[in-house]
Amino acid sequence: MHRSLPPSTACPCGRTGDRGRPLAFGACCGRWLGSEPAPDAEALMRSRYTAHVLGDGAYLLATWHPGTRPPDAEPAPATRWLGLEVRDFQVVDDAHAEVEFIARYRVQGRGGRLHERSRFVREDDGRWYYVDGEIF
Structure with missing residues (x-):
């Protein structure tokens, strides 16, 4: 189920x-989940986290690189996302970047965290895409 937030x-x-x-949703990830492409890999990663929070699987698929994209990216409805910490953002070159983050969540009363170093690529159309990540 896809939710939305007031701007x-x-x-x-x-x-x-x-x-x-804190930035308002409309001035932050709301733009990227709308029609504007994220300007860099960190903004894309943050907007993908927000898409998980909102249950927006279509956005997750649209921002996943076609070479590594799974057939389905629907967020688990039982997962409640609690917060995001960006640990590192590195521009590798004009078309590649990496973002390390920790996302905290809760499923059926049990807390957890996802610690990942994600890789992103900017294609010829100027858009950034999530490629894959290394989970710690």
Whole structure:
């Protein structure tokens, strides 16, 4: 089930502005989940986390590189995502980047965390895509 958020709600990705305040969904990942392509790999990774929070499997598939994309990317409805911490963002070259993050979640009362170093590629159309990741 895909949910949406009011544009003024704090963005689930946790990105903050210049004054340390959470950015509004409409000024953050809401743009990328709408029609604008994410400007860099970190923004794409954050928007993919937000898509998990909102249950937006279509966005997850659309932003997954065709060479590694699975047939289905529907988020597990029983998973409640609790927070995202971006540990590292590295631009490898003009078309490749990596983002290390920890995403906390809860499933049926049990807490967990996903610690991954994700790889991204920018294709000729200028859009960034998730390729794969190494889980720690």
